[in-house]
Amino acid sequence: MDRRHELSGAGRAAAWALAAAVPAAFLVVFFAWPAATLVARGFHDDTGWTLDGFRSVFTSRRTWQAVGFTLWSSATATVLCLLLGVPGAALLFRRTFPGRAQLRAAVTIPFVLPTVVVGVAFGSLLQPGGLLGGLGLDGTPVAILAAMVFFNYSVVVRTVGTFWARLDPRLADAAATLGHSPVRVFLTVTLPALAPALVSAGSLVFLFSASSYGIVMVLGESRFRTIETEIWFLTTQLLDLPGAAALSITQLVIVTILLWWGGRAQGNLTRALKLQPDVLAARPFRASHDWPLAAVTGAVVVGLLGLPLADLVWRALHPGGEFSLGNFTLLATDTSLGTGLWAALRTSLVTATAATGLAVTLGVLVALVASRRPRRRRARHALATLEAMFLLPLGVSAVTVGFGYLITLNRPPLDLRSSIVLIPIAQAVVALPLVVRTLLPTLRAVDPRQLEAAATLGSSPFAVLRRVELPHLGRGLGLAVGFAFATSLGEFGATSFLARPDNPTLPVLIFRAFGRPGADNYGMALAASVVLAGLAGIAMALAERVRPREVATW
Amino acid sequence: MYRPVLAVAALASAASLAACTGATAADNGTTEPETTAITVFTHDAFTLPDELTAQFTADTGYEVTYTTPGDSGALVNQLILTKDSPLADVVVGIDNTFASRARDEGVLSPYVSPAADDVPDEFASADLTPFDYGDVCINADKVWFDAEGLEIPATLDDLTDPAYRDLLSVTNPASSSPGLAFLIATVGEKGDGYLDYWQELKDNGIKVSPSWTDAYYTDFSGAGGEGPRPLVLSYATSPAFTVADGESSTVALLDTCFRQVEYAGVVAGTEHEEAARAYIDFLLSADVQAATPENLYMFPVVPGTPVPEDWASFAMLPDNPIDVEQDVIGEQRDEWIRAWTDAMS
Numbered sequence: 001m002d003r004r005h006e007l008s009g010a011g012r013a014a015a016w017a018l019a020a021a022v023p024a025a026f027l028v029v030f031f032a033w034p035a036a037t038l039v040a041r042g043f044h045d046d047t048g049w050t051l052d053g054f055r056s057v058f059t060s061r062r063t064w065q066a067v068g069f070t071l072w073s074s075a076t077a078t079v080l081c082l083l084l085g086v087p088g089a090a091l092l093f094r095r096t097f098p099g100r101a102q103l104r105a106a107v108t109i110p111f112v113l114p115t116v117v118v119g120v121a122f123g124s125l126l127q128p129g130g131l132l133g134g135l136g137l138d139g140t141p142v143a144i145l146a147a148m149v150f151f152n153y154s155v156v157v158r159t160v161g162t163f164w165a166r167l168d169p170r171l172a173d174a175a176a177t178l179g180h181s182p183v184r185v186f187l188t189v190t191l192p193a194l195a196p197a198l199v200s201a202g203s204l205v206f207l208f209s210a211s212s213y214g215i216v217m218v219l220g221e222s223r224f225r226t227i228e229t230e231i232w233f234l235t236t237q238l239l240d241l242p243g244a245a246a247l248s249i250t251q252l253v254i255v256t257i258l259l260w261w262g263g264r265a266q267g268n269l270t271r272a273l274k275l276q277p278d279v280l281a282a283r284p285f286r287a288s289h290d291w292p293l294a295a296v297t298g299a300v301v302v303g304l305l306g307l308p309l310a311d312l313v314w315r316a317l318h319p320g321g322e323f324s325l326g327n328f329t330l331l332a333t334d335t336s337l338g339t340g341l342w343a344a345l346r347t348s349l350v351t352a353t354a355a356t357g358l359a360v361t362l363g364v365l366v367a368l369v370a371s372r373r374p375r376r377r378r379a380r381h382a383l384a385t386l387e388a389m390f391l392l393p394l395g396v397s398a399v400t401v402g403f404g405y406l407i408t409l410n411r412p413p414l415d416l417r418s419s420i421v422l423i424p425i426a427q428a429v430v431a432l433p434l435v436v437r438t439l440l441p442t443l444r445a446v447d448p449r450q451l452e453a454a455a456t457l458g459s460s461p462f463a464v465l466r467r468v469e470l471p472h473l474g475r476g477l478g479l480a481v482g483f484a485f486a487t488s489l490g491e492f493g494a495t496s497f498l499a500r501p502d503n504p505t506l507p508v509l510i511f512r513a514f515g516r517p518g519a520d521n522y523g524m525a526l527a528a529s530v531v532l533a534g535l536a537g538i539a540m541a542l543a544e545r546v547r548p549r550e551v552a553t554w
Numbered sequence: 555m556y557r558p559v560l561a562v563a564a565l566a567s568a569a570s571l572a573a574c575t576g577a578t579a580a581d582n583g584t585t586e587p588e589t590t591a592i593t594v595f596t597h598d599a600f601t602l603p604d605e606l607t608a609q610f611t612a613d614t615g616y617e618v619t620y621t622t623p624g625d626s627g628a629l630v631n632q633l634i635l636t637k638d639s640p641l642a643d644v645v646v647g648i649d650n651t652f653a654s655r656a657r658d659e660g661v662l663s664p665y666v667s668p669a670a671d672d673v674p675d676e677f678a679s680a681d682l683t684p685f686d687y688g689d690v691c692i693n694a695d696k697v698w699f700d701a702e703g704l705e706i707p708a709t710l711d712d713l714t715d716p717a718y719r720d721l722l723s724v725t726n727p728a729s730s731s732p733g734l735a736f737l738i739a740t741v742g743e744k745g746d747g748y749l750d751y752w753q754e755l756k757d758n759g760i761k762v763s764p765s766w767t768d769a770y771y772t773d774f775s776g777a778g779g780e781g782p783r784p785l786v787l788s789y790a791t792s793p794a795f796t797v798a799d800g801e802s803s804t805v806a807l808l809d810t811c812f813r814q815v816e817y818a819g820v821v822a823g824t825e826h827e828e829a830a831r832a833y834i835d836f837l838l839s840a841d842v843q844a845a846t847p848e849n850l851y852m853f854p855v856v857p858g859t860p861v862p863e864d865w866a867s868f869a870m871l872p873d874n875p876i877d878v879e880q881d882v883i884g885e886q887r888d889e890w891i892r893a894w895t896d897a898m899s
Contacts (some may be wrong), residue, residue, distance in 0.1 A: 238891070519777075
């Protein structure tokens with residue numbers, strides 16, 4: 001290696017460091033600093049530093065109940081999602097059949113629905129007299145788990161499916177040719193190869209479940225509490241910052257342990273896999289062979305995802321018990337909610353587009369940096385830490401970050417508290433981890449020999465990046481954009497907290513209409529929920545189509 | 555390495571864009587006659603027709619921006635949290651269950667609008683201006699009770715009668731302002747025995763939902779959602795929104811009510827004290843008071859303000875709502891909520 005190469009090596013390292021610094025700075029300013037400041041205030045009273053919060057919180061029985069229920073419900077929901085999601089991923093990404101793209105888009109709709117809508121849809125199904133009232137699930141942990149799976153099913157299907165679609169089928173085919181049963185081939189060949197995507201999807205589902213506030217509150221009927229609901233209660237209602245800070249630290253410790261474990265597992269499990277364009281790997285659906293996949297997925301899609309959505313649509317179309325489009329025409333023309341539907345739609349689309357641009361730009365940088373394969377151990381550790389850092393926003397309470405904004409972003413040049421700019425920023429903080437998690441497994445799995453071969457043949461590192469890695473990245477990009485857009489579209493927590501009443505997004509408008517008495521308001525809220533669900537479906541369907549040109553692999 | 559560079563450029567341009575808008579605002583301040591812009595901090599149920607706010611701006615020259623951080627409790631707590639660098643100039647919608655907390659924490663600059671002189675004494679406050687009020691009461695679905703041939707309950711004690719088992723839905727006082735009002739009503743009626751009373755409600759199959767929306771639309775049989783429970787915690791005005799063919803299908807139980815009074819106040823540390831006061835005066839103007847029922851679902855405080863026809867006939871006003879002193883609420887509210895949460899889970 002001559003001098004010139006060494007120099008360019010140092011330059012490369014500096015360029016990568018810069019690429020990491022931009023998203024890291026974003027995360028520090030809009031997430032870490034606000035959250036840490038609020039937590040620090042809990043440990044610092046007028047006289048000095050104190051750990052009273054820990055003492056009062058951890059001597060209370062309710063804290064341990066909350067910690068226990070959080071771990072139990074999130075772990076169970078994660079396992080359920082994986083068990084149900086893997087057949088779904090196989091059907092929707094390894095088989096071809098008419099309507100596949102539409103079905104892929106449809107299963108993502110629950111993911112973007114605000115909890116107030118899910119509460120109405122699920123609650124009315126499960127309560128006595130509802131369609132599923134006979135099951136007696138109303139107010140039980142089973143109802144909470146069902147809603148968590150309802151929300152997160154598509155995370156598993158899509159994360160695992162995108163990865164699976166591009167797994168070289170020849171290995172499994174070879175095993176099958178050698179006489180192994182399909183189950184055995186799946187367990188010994190396919191499943192280990194899928195492990196990185198399973199870990200990735202599983203940790204996302206766990207984080208989403210552990211930090212869900214609305215589901216536990218609505219379907220748990222105040223009988224159950226989680227760390228998240230306790231933090232909300234202590235912060236927004238009691239302003240008990242010491243107690244909330246102690247719980248936030250607890251939440252952080254749990255999330256950190258999980259991410260550390262997940263990162264390690266992923267590192268150990270990821271083998272360089274030969275990835276294929278999915279057109280090659282998918283084959284036509286054959287009922288005789290694929291019926292178990294179809295049965296499981298059909299049951300989930302119809303029973304768990306379809307029923308609540310259908311209930312919502314049916315209610316929206318039957319004001320006063322008879323079929324009518326009245327709710328929709330009223331929604332399109334009414335302005336009594338402070339803003340009409342069209343203005344809210346525009347606000348929603350504009351902020352979601354801005355948030356998506358921000359999250360995807362930063363997410364691509366993070367994914368590229370985190371997928372480097374440095375030889376030095378320390379550099380590898382630094383990358384693992386960087387990656388984990390970007391998942392933290394999913395594991396830390398929205399209320400901690402939101403209240404943190406109030407006491408940090410409060411002075412020029414960063415007095416953004418009542419600025420409309422803060423909405424896409426807050427949404428991007430939430431969408432960024434999803435983007436990173438969607439892109440990383442694809443990049444990690446690029447065959448190192450492919451990179452080395454390119455380099456050996458004289459390609460500059462830049463050319464390798466451009467010709468080999470970016471095309472791979474591009475294939476995951478459609479999904480990343482779709483998820484980011486859908487997340488921002490449905491985001492309610494941070495938005496409701498920041499939105500100005502004269503400029504509501506669609507979820508805020510829905511929340512407002514549901515908060516008012518009268519058949520018209522109820523009807524408009526239902527109709528607006530259907531519009532939001534439809535919009536999310538369209539966004540995901542478009543993301544499916546926005547794919548770069550097929551890339552030849554070898 | 556064009557991608558990182560591009561991103562840096564994008565970010566830098568975003569930053570300079572922000573800087574530019576900041577600069578423009580500052581320039582305007584020096585070159586044009588200054589227009590005062592005030593921020594009104596309010597809860598998420600507060601909306602006024604745009605025309606009224608526009609009229610205020612036309613009359614006074616003060617521009618208004620509304621910010622909604624959550625419910626009434628979150629409103630006060632955020633004011634306390636941001637005491638050193640106030641978020642807003644005016645706060646609208648602190649109710650009598652949270653007013654003493656705001657007062658004790660010193661986040662208010664005392665102001666009572668002269669327009670509040672006519673307001674009945676029961677609403678008066680030394681440092682805040684009342685602008686609307688309403689009662690939180692149990693509502694009953696008359697149609698359901700008629701069909702079942704069951705008498706509609708009247709008092710808090712009736713609600714623990716096994717005849718009404720599994721019929722009532724209320725909201726969580728830790729996450730909903732009517733829920734807190736009802737908890738205070740039970741304290742006012744039962745004193746120290748309020749937790750025993752809640753235990754009886756629990757034994758009688760009460761359902762606790764997190765918000766008014768869930769209780770009223772999902773649980774309650776008498777509203778759009780057609781849920782299974784014919785008794786729900788709502789407002790005394792709610793029957794005015796279930797009117798068909800000249801009759802309301804629901805009724806409020808007037809012996810179960812707690813009166814909420816909403817106040818507006820000047821935020822301590824504001825640079826626009828005059829403008830803030832003008833906005834509060836505006837809330838008591840005839841136009842805004844007349845708009846209160848249809849926009850805020852509360853009664854106007856200024857006597858003689860006309861109310862809509864359905865309200866005159868069906869929105870109810872209890873003669874003797876259950877009363878608890880504001881100072882007592884201020885001292886013990888957190889304790890009640892904590893004890894309630896422990897008892898009910």
